Amino acid sequence: MNQIREYNFGFNCGISPVVPWGDHHRHNEVEITFADKGAFNLELQGQRIEVKPGKLLIFWGGMPHYIDSLEPNQTQYWMCVPVSSFIQWIDNPQLFRDIFTHGLILTDIYRHLNAYSSLFYLWSAELNDTSQRVRKAAQLSICAQIRCTLEDISKTTGNDGTPNFKETYYSTTTVKSTKLYKRACEYIIDNYTDFDLDADTIAGAINAHPKYLLTLFKRKYGMSLNNFILFLRVSEAQKMLMHTNRKVADIAFECGFSTLSSFYAAFRKIVGEKPLHYRPHRYFPSGP
16 A cells, blocks of 8 residues: 555535545545446455445545546545544444444435435535534534435345345455454444453454454554554544533543543544644534
């Protein structure tokens, strides 16, 4: 994998011609994207995913990725949503795990393509408005729409009665390693707030060798296992800073950080600002 470029898009939305990225890039937001016509290929975790028109692709941008194999005159509709916001929209635990382990292609928007296209134009304008009130209203509208889409997909079941909300795109040569890191990711997602979570603990839980697990994570995600855990912990902290008035220290320890200094260092590295600077501009209590 070549150089990986780091970005911070925040809560944003846009419409642009589909253009190839010269290098892999990543960002700590969930990306939601589709094309109006023609297909394009996205490379994600070393796998090439064909995104056909009318199919909504959702994946965690922390996984290195880039676009190629374009067709003329394509338009890409894209949205980046902070993980801390997105995880509140998901009621189905398996859906959350799947998005963070290998991404999803959701196929139900074809008949609503024109409506979705119009919404992206509206959201793009509102999220870039100078009024905080307008931007917050746009975020609530996006939350409602995407939650409806996710709920509809979750209600779709396969022959075995389990949710059928993803398309499998792994090649047979990667099935073994794919299953292993998927199990590792699911274990981490269930336990990332534990102080003592480390490679040995995870490897023991999924019956793998710690060194192989570390190598696999670096290859699949372009980051270390520890950094993946930090991304999840910081995302949970962002959510709590935005939607509760709890003390920063309490949030840090509840999210799995053993010291305040390690929390502040990780938060600033991933978010780009201190927790105390982050909260005043984004505090938005949830619930009644």
